[in-house]
Amino acid sequence: MAEEHPSDFTIDASRESATPPPPPRYKRSNSRRNILIAVIVLVVLVGGFFLWRYLGTYESTDDAEVDAHLYPVSARVSGYVIKVNVNDNQYVQKGALLVEIDPKDYEVAVDEAKANLASAEATAQSLNISVPITSVNTSSQLKFTASGVEDAGAGIANAENRVAAAHAQLEAAEANDVKAQDDVRRYKALVDKQEVAEQVYDQAVATAKASTASVAAARDNEAAAQQAVRQARSQLGQSEASQQSAETGPQQVSSVRARARAAIADVQQKRAALEKAQLNLQYTQIVAPIGGEVNKTVVLGLNVQPGQQLLTIVPLEEIWVTANFKETQLRRMKVGQKSEIHVDSSGQTFKGHVDSIAGATGPLFSLLPPENATGNYVKIVQRIPVKIVLEPGENQDHQLRPGMNVVPDVYIR
Numbered sequence: 001m002a003e004e005h006p007s008d009f010t011i012d013a014s015r016e017s018a019t020p021p022p023p024p025r026y027k028r029s030n031s032r033r034n035i036l037i038a039v040i041v042l043v044v045l046v047g048g049f050f051l052w053r054y055l056g057t058y059e060s061t062d063d064a065e066v067d068a069h070l071y072p073v074s075a076r077v078s079g080y081v082i083k084v085n086v087n088d089n090q091y092v093q094k095g096a097l098l099v100e101i102d103p104k105d106y107e108v109a110v111d112e113a114k115a116n117l118a119s120a121e122a123t124a125q126s127l128n129i130s131v132p133i134t135s136v137n138t139s140s141q142l143k144f145t146a147s148g149v150e151d152a153g154a155g156i157a158n159a160e161n162r163v164a165a166a167h168a169q170l171e172a173a174e175a176n177d178v179k180a181q182d183d184v185r186r187y188k189a190l191v192d193k194q195e196v197a198e199q200v201y202d203q204a205v206a207t208a209k210a211s212t213a214s215v216a217a218a219r220d221n222e223a224a225a226q227q228a229v230r231q232a233r234s235q236l237g238q239s240e241a242s243q244q245s246a247e248t249g250p251q252q253v254s255s256v257r258a259r260a261r262a263a264i265a266d267v268q269q270k271r272a273a274l275e276k277a278q279l280n281l282q283y284t285q286i287v288a289p290i291g292g293e294v295n296k297t298v299v300l301g302l303n304v305q306p307g308q309q310l311l312t313i314v315p316l317e318e319i320w321v322t323a324n325f326k327e328t329q330l331r332r333m334k335v336g337q338k339s340e341i342h343v344d345s346s347g348q349t350f351k352g353h354v355d356s357i358a359g360a361t362g363p364l365f366s367l368l369p370p371e372n373a374t375g376n377y378v379k380i381v382q383r384i385p386v387k388i389v390l391e392p393g394e395n396q397d398h399q400l401r402p403g404m405n406v407v408p409d410v411y412i413r
Contacts, residue, residue, distance in 0.1 A: 058411045059333060063383060064323035068402040071290050071313040073098065075304040076199035076283035077106070086294045092313070099286040099298055099310055106281040113274035120270040124263035169221065173214040180208040199283060199306075206276040213269035220262035227258050290315050316398040320390070321352065323408045324362055324383040332412040333357070339388050342407040343400065350394045354410060358385040386410070 079101035086098050184205055296311035304310065321341055325333070333354065341350040361382040363369050388408055390400075400406075 057413050058409045059325060059329040060407060060409045061323050061325050061329070062405075062407050063325075064321055064388075064406050064408050066319055066400050066402050066404040066406060067322045068315060068319040070402070071292070071315065072309045073286060073289065073311050073313060074199075074307050074309045075099075075101065075286065076203070076306055077101065077280050078305045079103075079105070079284060079303070081298060081300055081302045081304060084296070084298055084300055086296060086311070088294065088296055090294050091316075092288045092291060092294055094288055094291045096288045097285055098288055098294070101284040101286070101304065103281055103284040106277065106284055109277040110274070110281050113270065113277040117267065117270040117274050120263065120267040124260065124267050173211065173217070176214065177208070177211040180211040184208045202279060203276070203306075206272065206279060210269060210272040210276060213265060213272050217262060217265035217269050220258060220265050224258040224262050286310065288313060290318075292316055314402060316395065316401070319395065319400055319402060320355065321388040321406055321408055323386045323388055323406075323410075325386050325410075327361070327382050327384055330357065330384060330386075333386070333410055334412075337410055337412060339408050339410045341388065341390070342409070344405045344407070346399055348399060350390055350400065352388045352390045352394065352408075355387045355389040358387075360384075 081099060082102045083100040084098075085096075085100070086092055092098065290313055292313040292315035294311055294313055298304070298310035335354050335356060337354045339352045339354060341352055342348075343350070358365075361384050363382070388410070
């Protein structure tokens with residue numbers, strides 16, 4: 001057995017006293033956990049701050065949809081549909097020919113109106129020529145015989161009958177003119193409110209022109225008939241040709257002039273009738289008032305009536321978003337603020353801006369607005385429609401369609 005040296009024990013004891021004992025394992029794990037928790041809390045606080053700042057920069061709602069004005073296209077005249085040039089969901093340009101109504105009846109009406117106008121113009125021209133001739137001829141003396149007196153008496157009776165007939169025509173024409181003028185005023189108010197089509201107003205204006213011309217013609221006809229009565233009566237009591245010529249000459253000229261004025265009024269009436277017939281012929285071709293996609297109800301062979309809706313045009317270039325924001329979301333919302341519109345159907349995002357904010361809440365525009373003056377009133381956050389329009393060129397591919405659900409974000413700062 002080897003002998004142990006005392007110095008060996010001294011060296012080992014010194015080594016053991018110089019190295020400190022390691023810390024317990026549970027203390028090291030607690031320190032790491034505390035540092036990790038502190039880092040996580042710091043990250044959450046910083047992330048929450050930036051998230052709060054980001055969420056405070058915009059307002060969003062899922063109560064929104066795409067809107068557009070739908071343009072109904074209706075017939076202006078009655079007739080038989082001979083051609084339909086569009087299909088459902090077809091895109092058409094403004095002014096495109098959509099539907100054609102059989103024009104034969106209206107072509108005949110135009111030809112008839114042209115013939116009537118030509119006849120009236122010829123009559124007026126002949127009477128205008130007769131006025132100076134009558135002035136010259138009535139300066140000569142005329143002699144009446146017994147048979148001439150009898151003819152004058154018969155002429156008085158005939159002239160009085162013509163006066164009565166002309167007066168009845170004048171009353172009827174004035175009544176029709178009053179109704180036509182009232183129709184023009186009523187349809188004007190309805191057209192301004194976009195409650196009736198403009199073609200209905202155009203027809204009312206044409207009818208009013210025709211009725212006004214009819215009144216003028218009837219009034220001149222009555223004046224001519226009354227002048228004829230006066231002329232016949234003046235002729236009856238005259239015995240000498242010189243006295244007859246002197247007394248009836250001016251009346252004859254006045255009578256011819258009255259008939260000339262009546263003929264001119266008749267020309268105006270026939271010209272108005274021609275314009276109306278030409279309008280009706282033009283209305284047999286129904287064109288698109290605006291570009292867009294077509295939703296049609298008309299079919300070939302359908303007999304249509306004025307005002308009957310034939311199809312609807314959806315203008316995809318003129319769409320906007322109606323977003324119903326809560327009233328608490330409008331505190332900092334203003335016109336012109338930028339917006340991003342997220343579409344549910346395609347996942348696309350479109351850019352736009354706030355165009356306007358409605359003047360009242362949505363329920364007030366409904367047919368039956370709610371009545372809150374009750375004893376069991378409960379306060380409910382109201383929603384106000386906000387109109388958001390797209391930036392130019394955002395919907396070139398026509399992906400947005402009226403009625404689609406969207407989620408708009410309006411950046412308020």
